[in-house]
Amino acid sequence: MTDLSDLDIIDKVSVFFPHSYNFSGEMFIVPKELVRPIKISPAEAMKFIVSGGVARTEEGLSSHSVVESKKSKIRKKTKK
Numbered sequence: 001m002t003d004l005s006d007l008d009i010i011d012k013v014s015v016f017f018p019h020s021y022n023f024s025g026e027m028f029i030v031p032k033e034l035v036r037p038i039k040i041s042p043a044e045a046m047k048f049i050v051s052g053g054v055a056r057t058e059e060g061l062s063s064h065s066v067v068e069s070k071k072s073k074i075r076k077k078t079k080k
Helices: 042-050 063-079
Strands: 012-018 025-031
Touching: none
Parallel strands: none
Antiparallel strands: 012 025
């Protein structure tokens, strides 16, 4: 699903944050502009999740780069 319009929630998406080493997690509804879709295989995604973000994906994604990217977006918005 690319949006939550079926639930009358506009400009937001649901994001599942899995727990590492467990098949559980939490779902959050966040502003769409804070989410960057990535193109990785399910196997790469599971490797990243199970490793707790330590393993790198083919796209070079690491937990550090995701956090830094989000911080950068927030800084740019607050400067406006």
